[in-house]
Amino acid sequence: MQERQAWSMNGVLGIGLIVLLLVGGVFSFFxxxxxxxIPLxxxxxxxASGVTIVQPNQSIVVIFLGKYMGTVRREGILIxxxxxxxxxxSLRVRNFNSNRLKVNDVNGNPIEIAAVVVFKVVDAAKAVFDVDKYEQFVSIQSETAxxxxxxxxxxxxxxxxxxxxRGNAxxxxxxxxxxxxxxxxxxGVEVIEARLTHLAYSTEIAQAMLQRQQASAIISAREQIVHGAVGMAQDAIARLEEGNTVELDDERxxxxxNNLMVAIVSDHGAQPVINTGSLYQ
Known part of the structure; x- marks a missing residue:
């Protein structure tokens, strides 16, 4: 089914013509x-049976004796x-908010997901004749997608x-x-936008996944701390040995x-130990 334009005429002129016909008919009877x-x-x-009103962003699908005659999109009063x-x-833009669906992601983890779909009808003939109750069709197909x-x-x-x-919305x-x-x-529906409105692990695994995320965050933070600590220790040694200010053998x-790494990486503030020399010196 393909939308086409139906026959129509200006409603004001049509109503004026109807009034003239009625006046002529009354005069003829007198x-x-x-x-x-009688013919008038x-x-x-x-x-008069063809008078219709089309509002902005609406279309009228015209059916005569079971046959599709076309679609009227001109707004105003028409015949x-x-x-x-x-x-x-309606040709207006509409929203469809899906229910929270419980599905398994590609790894088999149960999750809850929902989305909002912004759409509008662009072909009224398809919306009427190619599907049964296109609003319900949009709802079911959206949740399936x-x-x-x-x-x-x-x-x-x-x-x-x-x-x-979660990371690539x-x-x-x-x-x-x-x-x-x-x-x-x-x-005959055009999808303008579709976006996720709800995304979460299902309740039965939410706590376990939260602990996994926390562990992953801790590991990532530790890796960054260690990477920075190595750079800081190398820089400190290089600065101390610069210009022969301090001479350090391999052991020292x-x-x-080791002391710098412990001080930087430790979760708690390091407690320095001051060496004042031996009693036997």
Whole structure:
């Protein structure tokens, strides 16, 4: 089914014509010209049956005797095909908020996910004739697409080398939008945007995953601290030996590096021990 324009005429002119036909019919009856008055009344009634009002960002699908006659998009008062069935389809932008869905990510971890889909109807004929109740079709297909996309990504990555639901929101949203557009084009619907509104581990594994995230954060922080400590120790030794200010043999150099590393890496403030010499010196 492809949308096409239905026949229509200016409603103001049409109503003016209907009034003239009615006046002519009444005048004909008063003049006993029944053969002229009756057709005028019939024509006026036929035209009046086609009067319709189209609001901004709406379209009227015109059906006559079970046949699709076209779509009217011009706003205002119009006259279209007489004695036809007219279905109003909104062309305005709308939101669909999905329910919180419980799915498994690509690693099999149960997660809760929800999204908002921004869409509008661009082909009223497809929305009416190609699917049954296009609003319900959008709802079901949106949740199906969300499930499909959620199962192709992990919730989170502890290596940082792959796309994740939590860390790559833009990429996931773009894929979800493309997936939805492919599913909804049969209904004449254009998907403007689709974004995740809720993402969390399921309650039964949330605590365990929180501990895993905390452990990963601690390891990452430790790696950064150690990397910085090594650089600081190297810089300290180099500065001390610069210009022959202090001469350190290998043993003392190792001891100083060890002390510096302990002082920098330790969770608590290091307690210095001052060496004042031996009693037997």
């Amino acid at each position: 003049q006993s010209l029944f053969l002229l008055g 009344f019939i024509i006026a009634v036929v035209l 279209t095909v007489p004695f036809s069935v007219r279905r109003t389809i 969300i499930r499909a996309v959620a199962t192709t990504y992990p919730y989170d990555s502890f290596t940082g080398e792959e796309l994740t639901l 833009d990429e996931v949203s773009n894929e979800l939008t493309a997936e939805l557009q492919e599913r909804l084009k049969v209904a 150099r190792v001891a100083m590096i």
